[in-house]
Amino acid sequence: MKTILYKSSERGHANHGWLDSYHSFSFASYYDPKKVHFGALRVLNDDTVHPGYGFGKHPHENMEIVSIPLFGDLEHKDSTGRHEIIKQNDVQIMSAGSGILHSEMNANKDKEVKFLQIWVFPKEYNIEPRYEQKTFKPEDRINIIQTVVAPDDDKAVHINQDAWFSLSKLENETTITYDVKKDSNGVYVFVIDGDVAVDGQQLAKRDALGISETNTVTVKANSNAEVLFIEVPMNIGEN
Structure with a gap:
């Protein structure tokens, strides 16, 4: 087993007034050669957007x-004509593919929106852009693992990669085991809230542990906690 510790206090940080953003990996003006990506996981931004503000239309491919979304409502518009509101307990995916323009705005004038934006390198390039979002019941992740993004599960949103995202809301003293879906994949365990031990490594809120060369990951809650598992190929371009 190989592990890489990512401390919350060591993330990149940019406060633009309307946007307060923490970067787990190199992004924009933040660059750390040791934190460019974890396998196919390229970006994990922890964003807070002030009421009425957001990201204007910009391209991705x-x-x-x-x-x-962790709190509040996020308004999405894109060049396909789609216009959606993404709320807490929703998960959205956009496969940028051959190219798409989109904007993301705080949909509310009276409260912040807090959300995680995560980028994963695709399995197939230059596909037709696609969009999907689904709502997931929070009670279906209490002390168990709830898959929300997958290449092979109709209950989850579909991703163009051999990658799986899962959420778990743990009560204090609960232990769960994550089973790696594909040999040679790694798992990035991100603590949304609370304190946990991941294979014995103590993690606090917004800490993370990247784990590879193992088939299972064990998480023990040292308080009430919420955890995000991101399983990705460790070799970019691996099929």
């Missing part, structure tokens, strides 16, 4: 982009 050949990237799988997942948004997970």
Whole structure:
């Protein structure tokens, strides 16, 4: 088993006034040669957007982009004509493929929106852009693992990669085991809230542990906690 510790306090940080963003990997003006990507996982931004503000229309291509709202409502528009509101307990994916323009705005004038935006390198390049979002019941992740993004599960949103995202909301002292779906994949365990031990490594809120060369990952909650599992190929371009 190989592990890489990513401390919350060591993330990149950019406060633009309307946007307060923490970068787990090199992004925009933040660059750390040791934190460019974890396998096919390229970006994990922890964003807070002030009421009424957001990201104007901008382009993406050949990237799988997942948004997970943690609080508030996120308004999405894109060049396909789609216009959606993404809420807490929703998960959105946009396969940018051959190219797409989109905007993301705080849909509310009276409260912040907090969300995770995650980029994964695709399996197939230059596909037709696609969009999908689904709502997931929070009670279906209490002390168990709830898959929300997958290449092979109709209950999850579809990703153009051999990658799986899962959520778990753990009660104090609960232990769960994550089974790696594909040999040679790694798992990036991100603590949304609380304190946990991941294969014995103590992690606090917004800490993460990248784990590879193993078939299972064990998480023990040291408080009430919420955890995001991101399983990805460790070799970019691997099929």
